[in-house]
Amino acid sequence: MKHGKYPLLAAFLLPALGLYIYFVISPYAQAFYISGTDWLGLSDTYNWVGFDNFVRLAKDEYLRNALWHNAVLMVLLPVITIVLGLFLASMLNVGGGQGRVRGLPGSGLYKVIFFAPQVLSVAVIGVLWKELYNPRSGLINGGLRALGLDSLTKTWLGDPDVAFWAVLAVMVWANVGFYVVLFGAAMQSIPRDIYEAVALDGANRWTALWRITLPLVWDTVQVAWVYLAILALDGFALVQVMTRGGPNFSTDVVGQRMYDVAFGEFKFGEASAIGVIMFFLTLSVTVIALRLSRREKVEFS
């Protein structure tokens, strides 16, 4: 590169960096500071209280309840979404036909269908499913009744034993399409002759999926895992639209707690403390997930 590349680089980088610092870093830093105060968010007066907010939160059973839900989500959401995503992606891309490597018939259409939720905003998805779950006129109970399965109808979002799973199902539904496409792209890059070779050796589709496809898309699975784990720590938007954490706190998540404490109780110091806790949780989960799923890279020769 010629001389004078630094002014050019700076011209490109600095405005973006400035915006990033002002709109991302600075609010984070402020949240850390506010979490040590008793600021109530409506005046410019507040007192420094040190770790009081954290001490109180440590004893808060509602927060503990919400954290537990996030923990369950963090285990189940990635597992279900990735397994389902891998299965569907392999069906669409490498599952069809003996000998020739391609997807099942009609896979183009299915790709569009699976991906469709991605173009909907989270709020739309929430409202949509709220109506589907409507115990009286919703499609789900309606379908069950039409099939004569009346005993399986539920009040869904109104039943604390069911509501959490109902929300989890929506999260999977909303996300799996993206991972189908992501895994699909990774599978497309696997050389076709490998499949032809194992087919000649007598491997069936499951063996091919387990021994060939999975190891070769492992990098992508790893990325998916991190994304989904972070997503599971949030979950706020869907919960806010569909249940607001109810019934009886059975779908409460940390994000919803933070929202309620901030905009319901106007305790911004305490809400920021919840935000700080979330920040560290997300950070540790990301690090742990990356470490755990680290594996030797497979090189195509």
Added chain:
Amino acid sequence: MSAHEVSRRTVLGAAAAIAPAVMAGCAVGGGGNTEKVEGQADAKNPLGVKDDAPLEVVIFNGGFGEDYAKAHQAMFKENFPKVTITHTAVTEIGKTLQPRFIDGTPPDVINNSGAGQIDPGSLVAQAQLADLKDLLDAPSLDQPGKTVRQTLLPGAVETGTFGDKVHILNYAYTVYGIWYSKKLFNDKGWTYPKTWDEHIALCKQIKAAGIAPWTYQGLHPRYMSWPVISTAIKFGGPQVALNIDNLEPGAWTSEPMKMAADAWHQIVKDGYILEGSSGLDHKQSQTEWSKGKAVFVSSGSWLENEQKAVTPADFDMAVGPTPSLGAGDKLPFAAIRGTAGEPFIVPAKAKNERGGKEYLRTMLSMKGAKDFTQKVSSLTIVAGSAEGVQLPPGLKSCVEALKASGDKGFNWVYPVYYRKLERNLVDAACGEFFSGRIGPQEFLAKCQKGADEIAADTTFKKYKRSA
């Protein structure tokens, strides 16, 4: 590249170094020294409004819209033609105005309403609101010989009273009760039940007719706490409400509350609630009710407006008080919960505080109130302002119910003091109770636990009322 590679650590370190500098544009803010604009007070201008100072009004653009406010502003201009009024209508009051409170530059009048309202208890606790006493003691704009306070319905001021100050003017008058279709009752030959036994007998009859007697806003079950508490207050007298509002120990597990919860448990036990109600939100359940799938629903007088689009033309909506438990009730059957809602506030740091109060005085004139009732089909706290105005059936029944209730009307205000207690804690308990997962004893214990939590939480400012 390697020599120039910037590690993540360096970036984070640099960011940490820069951060304090950036904190200048900080959320907790500061500054905003407000100089009040004030004029000379006289008989025509009792609040001393400066006659050419600008006035800023922010209206919640919800069920009532914003046209009524523009009419009030025109009335204000009749008396103060040189004042320029800035009118803004928004749906998210809290998100729009929170930064301005922090900066110390709030508008002069705010209609602090809607789901995104700023928690009134917090505003008061942080001394952000002006005391409205001088407004209430000023002469009425168009009712000679009376102060503004004297023109209001009983109980109108109390929901905005915190300690010895009045901080919120709740302008609309809301009636809470049990809603039904008069037409359905006429068609079936039913009469609205006055006692609990009559109520249960009627429920039995309704169920036999193939209709569900009750439905409720399953995902917002706190709506059902209203008839329970009302029943208890009518049985035990206003002291029941006072104890709940003042977070007295055992207020929720008192004898009247036990009687009321036991009674209401019956509609759960005997299956008098529309199947699936616990999974419906307020719109979904009320729509089932409008469609005639259920006979009763608990709500406030905003229901008629809310259901406008789905109400059949001949529905003939009406409200009734909760049935009396028995002859021993301290309040008569006709006693109904009426309260002022739709909060208007004047911020303590408003530049034109006097103008803000004068604006409220304009709203509280007979002319202003009548115009409001006409435009948005809602009662106001100005006594007699609904007379001579054409009212829809639901609202007409509210006027009649209020007349019958007279000075026996009652109310409670703990949701204003401690929003969380009703919105989260009592709400969750109601959900468990009315879906039949817990019994009356556990229900009250759960409410009491919530109240005790609030009482023990020093981060909530506490209020007491004595009447």
